[in-house]
Amino acid sequence: MSTGNSFTRFWALYPHQPPGHRVNRAVVGCLTLLLAGILLSLWLFLHLKSQEKPFEEVKGYRIASEESFDNFLRSGSNRERVEALRRYLEDRGLGEVTPVKNLLRQGDEWLELKEPPFSIPPRNQWNNMADTLELLRDQIVPLIGPVEVISGFRSDSYNRKLEHSDKAQHRNFCALDLIPKSNISHRELAEELRALHARLGPESNFGLGLGDGVRFHIDTCGYRTW
Numbered sequence: 657m658s659t660g661n662s663f664t665r666f667w668a669l670y671p672h673q674p675p676g677h678r679v680n681r682a683v684v685g686c687l688t689l690l691l692a693g694i695l696l697s698l699w700l701f702l703h704l705k706s707q708e709k710p711f712e713e714v715k716g717y718r719i720a721s722e723e724s725f726d727n728f729l730r731s732g733s734n735r736e737r738v739e740a741l742r743r744y745l746e747d748r749g750l751g752e753v754t755p756v757k758n759l760l761r762q763g764d765e766w767l768e769l770k771e772p773p774f775s776i777p778p779r780n781q782w783n784n785m786a787d788t789l790e791l792l793r794d795q796i797v798p799l800i801g802p803v804e805v806i807s808g809f810r811s812d813s814y815n816r817k818l819e820h821s822d823k824a825q826h827r828n829f830c831a832l833d834l835i836p837k838s839n840i841s842h843r844e845l846a847e848e849l850r851a852l853h854a855r856l857g858p859e860s861n862f863g864l865g866l867g868d869g870v871r872f873h874i875d876t877c878g879y880r881t882w
Contacts, residue, residue, distance in 0.1 A: 710773070711764075715835055715870065717806050718764045720773035725757050728774045737776050744782050750789045758805035759785060762814045763833070769818075775811040777829035784830040787876035791862060792832065796874065799848055800836050806871060807833035825863065831875035845870055853881055 711718040729735040742756045760774040777785075785808075797803065810818075810826040825831035836845060846866050853864045858879040865873030865882050 711767075714804055717804075717835060717871070718767070719804065719806065720761060720766070724773050728760075728772065734776065740779075741776065741782060745785075745789070748786055750786060750793070753789045753793045754805055759808035759829075759832075761805060761808050762810045763807040763818075765818070766814070769814060771811070771814045771817070775809055775814065777809040781809075781829040784828055784877070787861070788830055788832060788874060791860070791874060791876055792834075795852060795856065796834070796849075799852055800838065800840055800845060802837045803834040804837055805832055805834060807831075825875040825877045828877065830877040831863070831873060833871060833873050835869075835871050840870065842868070842870055845872065850881070 709721070710724045711720050713719075729738060738756060738760070741759075742751065745751045745753075745756060757774070760776060762771060762773060762775050766773045792803070807826060808831075809829045812827060815824075815827045826833075840848075849864055849866065849872060853862055856862050861876045861879055863873070863875040863878050863880050
């Protein structure tokens with residue numbers, strides 16, 4: 657094929673295009689590719705976000721993520737009800753013990769149980785948590801350090817699917833399941849908490865439950881231990 661034929665074909669494709677117009681066409685092409693790359697990157701980011709786990713793991717326990725809680729707040733009147741509970745606890749001087757969302761965690765089994773990760777107690781039960789939060793603030797944290805709430809209030813639907821011996825008090829918004837944030841051993845944790853339970857005595861209504869690991873249960877709905 658001759659060189660002349662190649663140039664003839666080029667000019668046939670781009671007739672009467674001065675050099676400046678050909679440059680503009682190249683710029684438009686580059687901008688189009690750049691925009692396509694940005695849109696693809698945005699799609700990949702949103703896709704990966706949608707695939708993220710709805711929880712974070714803390715010492716092997718699954719705690720619902722901040723995004724899960726935000727989704728919960730957007731449902732119905734949940735935002736207003738959670739805010740009302742937060743104000744109630746603040747008025748009682750308990751707003752700083754733990755964020756209110758922690759008290760609404762149903763447990764770490766919600767995925768298997770196909771239940772929401774959060775639930776809001778009825779208003780007539782809010783007072784039940786007051787003594788338990790005081791126990792947590794004044795006795796538990798000074799003894800073993802900061803803790804993470806695994807389970808607070810549980811709905812009837814969630815509660816019916818469990819076989820825990822402590823489940824009734826969660827339904828009444830009186831109980832918390834906790835794990836220490838420190839590296840305290842199970843043996844040391846059990847010794848410290850049992851000694852505290854004995855020292856506070858029956859008048860405290862301190863209910864204490866200890867498992868095999870470092871998860872433990874507290875409530876103020878009756879003096880007992882297991």
